[in-house]
Amino acid sequence: MEGAHAFQVYLRLRPPHVPQASPALEDPFLTVLPPSPTASDEDIEHGVKTQVTIHPPSHHRSQKIETFSFTEVLDESYGQADVFAKTVAPILTGVLKDGRDGMLATLGVTGSGKTHTILGSRQQRGMAQMSLDVMFRSLGDKITLLSEAQIAQCNDAEADILDCPAFMNKVTAVVEPHHIPKPNSAPTKPSVASHAVTCTSSSSTKYAILMSIYEVYNDKIFDLLAPSNAARRKALLFKSTRSSGDRKVVTGLRKVMVKDLYEGLQVLGVGQYQRSHGETGSNDKSSRSHCFISLELKKLKRSRLDHSSTSIKEATFTIVDLAGSERARNAKTAGDRLAEGGHINKSLMFLGQCLEISTQSTVGADGKHGGKIPYRQSKLTELLFTNSYNPATEPQIASIIVTADPAGDFNATSQMLKYSALAKSSVNPRPPMQVLNGSRNVSATSQISQISQGSGISGSTAIAMTSDDGVSNNGRPESAMAQDAAANMIAVLQQQLKQAEGRRLEMERKLAEANQRCLQIEREVREEVTGDMELQMQLMQRKMLNKLEEGVEREEEHLDRKLDMLKRTLLESNDENDRARDVEIEQYVRELEAENYALRTEVQSLKRKRVNGDSPLKERSLNRLKF
Ligand SMILES: Nc1ncnc2c1ncn2[C@@H]1O[C@H](COP(=O)(O)OP(=O)(O)OP(=O)(O)O)[C@@H](O)[C@H]1O
Structure with missing residues (x-):
């Protein structure tokens, strides 16, 4: 246990809200670092990642890049x-096998x-749900209900202990049954059968499981298994009892003895239904209270000498x-919701202080915690640090899953990581000259500028590193911290390079798509313009032909009239002199008739061409259109 942290702290990253069609143009502010080179061989082999960095958005006033270490980072x-498997299974093994609280x-x-x-x-x-499943699978037919005598023996907190059917009768007298989630419709996946624990206790040893569910709402404790009108809800007392000594317990809770998973889920459903929820700008079903689900395991061992007496050992998960x-601006809350938010944030701030002390100092071989945890500031911290988890008394197993949305609120997330991480370091982007003039971090700076140069980053853009106070906050020598930070920085830069490459490829793909679209549009425009031109040309052609025909007809009429006149003159003339002139005129008439015939033939041919749609004019225009 020497040097171990009081808590295991896991960071779980949630997947994006909606699948993104293309990568976001803005860089995500949180990056998971590859397994540390200083990690154990086993961790490296299993790809265990323990660190993340956050770099503020470009508009943020501080551009400090911070690195946070956790027991493990569970990515999307x-x-x-x-x-x-990572967080709960080891705790349940301790509860079921060794009778340790978790x-x-x-x-x-x-x-x-x-x-x-x-x-x-x-x-x-x-x-x-999975914890309940594992508990019932592990204990099987060793599950029993407490007798009246056993209840009296272990009930020092004035609890209202009853079995599940009696409990459901009481609940459905107050709550419409259809409001309570039905265990039958609860999901059965994922399976946790492989995590069942084999308990090697004697066949006479039995176990009872008691469930209680309560919430801390506006710094008061309310029982979620004792439904009542919201206005008449009575806050429960958190106090020390006859047998609990200095240790405080929540008194007057309703506790339900459950004998199988179905009953466990029924009780869970009632608690879920009763919990305070509300809609905020950040979450349409936001939990407005801190909810405690307590699974008490009572191990009942009959005395070998006196079969009527039973020893009861207890472990609670x-x-x-x-x-x-939440930030009031983002949550867009007002009135009661705003007041709730204020209570939530205050209690979390106190929790942050307690966590900072407990995660950043370690527990000794005796299991006792090094630092003094200021848990008395709120009901939440008091409950967490004296009741649910008490590092001062005995070695216990406790895990915290810090959930984070890498695309969420930068300020709120960085604040959360700051007080929950097991270790942290930071890098300040500054011009190298500025830092080289400083006194303490010259060696660290030069190491990093060397690495930066090696990675192809120019001198003017190289990032120099300095820890906030120049002293490592997890007791490691500063040069080791500098090396770690340099390795982290390189990993961040590599990650950013990878992201930039991804964005470049995406842009290229979009450019190719746009070009394709342009070509398509050009083709469509060409076809449309050509169609219009053809129509225009046909109209023009028709007009010209009409004019031509009219001209030819006029000409024909004129010639006919001229011919008639000449013929009449010829018939009326008798003298010799006139005969020679008549021959001349006849010749002229024939020529005119031949000309008339030629004109008619041309008109006929033009008409034919118009019917076939051929036109020398059209051909010429189409040739001009081919651009
Ligand atoms: N790991 C995940 N995988 C899939 N969906 C998730 C995941 N984490 C969160 N969600 C979804 O995001 C939404 C908000 O999550 P949830 O209610 O658990 O947030 P919360 O941290 O409990 O918020 P609050 O503190 O306001 O109660 C829900 O619809 C939930 O199903």
């Missing part, structure tokens, strides 16, 4: 079953996936779905 590819909590900005992780969706179940921190 991790489904509910993978998350269960806690799992989700923490994150509103809408980042806390409730999805704990309670799942219509398609996939969450950590709560608490699942906590915290409300999300």
